[in-house]
Amino acid sequence: MTSATDNKSNGVTAAEARAVAEAARDIEWNRPSFAKGLYLGDFDLGLIHPWPQARADDVERGEEFMAKLTEFCGTMSGRAIERDAKIPDEYLAGLTGLGVFGMKIPREYGGLGLSLVYYGRALALLGSVHPSLGALLSAHQSIGVPEPVKVFGTPEQKQEYLPRCAAGAITAFLLTEPDVGSDPARMGCTAVPSDDGESYLLDGVKLWTTNGVIAELVVVMAVVPARTAPDGTALKGGITAFVVEMDSPGITVENRNAFMGLRGIENGVTRFHQVRVPAANRLGREGQGLKIALTTLNTGRLSIPGLCVAAGKWSLKIAREWSNARTQWGRPAGRKT
Numbered sequence: 001m002t003s004a005t006d007n008k009s010n011g012v013t014a015a016e017a018r019a020v021a022e023a024a025r026d027i028e029w030n031r032p033s034f035a036k037g038l039y040l041g042d043f044d045l046g047l048i049h050p051w052p053q054a055r056a057d058d059v060e061r062g063e064e065f066m067a068k069l070t071e072f073c074g075t076m077s078g079r080a081i082e083r084d085a086k087i088p089d090e091y092l093a094g095l096t097g098l099g100v101f102g103m104k105i106p107r108e109y110g111g112l113g114l115s116l117v118y119y120g121r122a123l124a125l126l127g128s129v130h131p132s133l134g135a136l137l138s139a140h141q142s143i144g145v146p147e148p149v150k151v152f153g154t155p156e157q158k159q160e161y162l163p164r165c166a167a168g169a170i171t172a173f174l175l176t177e178p179d180v181g182s183d184p185a186r187m188g189c190t191a192v193p194s195d196d197g198e199s200y201l202l203d204g205v206k207l208w209t210t211n212g213v214i215a216e217l218v219v220v221m222a223v224v225p226a227r228t229a230p231d232g233t234a235l236k237g238g239i240t241a242f243v244v245e246m247d248s249p250g251i252t253v254e255n256r257n258a259f260m261g262l263r264g265i266e267n268g269v270t271r272f273h274q275v276r277v278p279a280a281n282r283l284g285r286e287g288q289g290l291k292i293a294l295t296t297l298n299t300g301r302l303s304i305p306g307l308c309v310a311a312g313k314w315s316l317k318i319a320r321e322w323s324n325a326r327t328q329w330g331r332p333a334g335r336k337t
Helices: 014-023 034-039 056-073 078-084 089-098 116-129 131-143 146-152 155-166 289-300 303-325
Strands: 171-174 190-193 199-206 217-224 238-245 251-256 268-278
Touching (some): 056 089, 116 303, 131 146, 131 171, 146 155, 146 238, 146 289, 155 217, 199 238, 238 289
Antiparallel strands (some): 199 268, 217 238
16 A cells, blocks of 8 residues: 555655645744634734724825725626626726726835725725626736735836836736646746746746736746756756746737636636746746745735625625515515514
């Protein structure tokens, strides 16, 4: 009988797969976690109370933005998105004009520099029009180019990409592959460095590329092979993150995936064939890509509760209205007496 660690898939053992994932995790926690304490029976209310007070100018800018966004949301039709399975171009243009694509991007790079509180409120509002709007903005801003560049990018990369993203250049995050989901050790997409070290050749296929169908910029995770540098230094390579221009030669969007839910989402299959990516477009070090992916995904998950709040509040609104309109036994169903 063989053990689980002996079983191989695509030449990768279970132990090797776990090692790749674990190597990308944080091993030190510099700040205490309230949620972790709950699981350990340590209820430390001081970690969440009193709630921190936002700066007056941040609140003023946030409320002004929300007022404009609320007005614009009143002009959009969720039914139109659902019917056509597409977010109209005029909606994207209007959102761009409001600066929605730069909500979390610092003001010094042309963004709005809003707090996560207003970012969540904005996603909830947009999600109440249609969840595809929330998915579009979340994928762009939380896991697309802005967040990893803001956190891990060089000053030059921030100056190059953040203003473009804030101005409406839609971005995406490409990690998953047709045969690789939560098991990054089996990643097949490769980035082979050129002999002069000035660029990488990208090859592979990515699946579930939210925003990838219409993106201008994408963050791609690919495996750089281990090798020996000209000076004899051993280079481990590994999963590495790259910012890639979607108009680069060799990129093909092979399919726009269709879903029963999120009908307006631009999710597809993207193929890279000998796509030359400048070394200057690499985010972080070689082998740091999975850590970058997990870090940005953690931020991206904050948008899901915001969208769920929107769905819950809208459902409650419909239920309340219907219960007061539906008449049974001589009175509205929502009335007790």
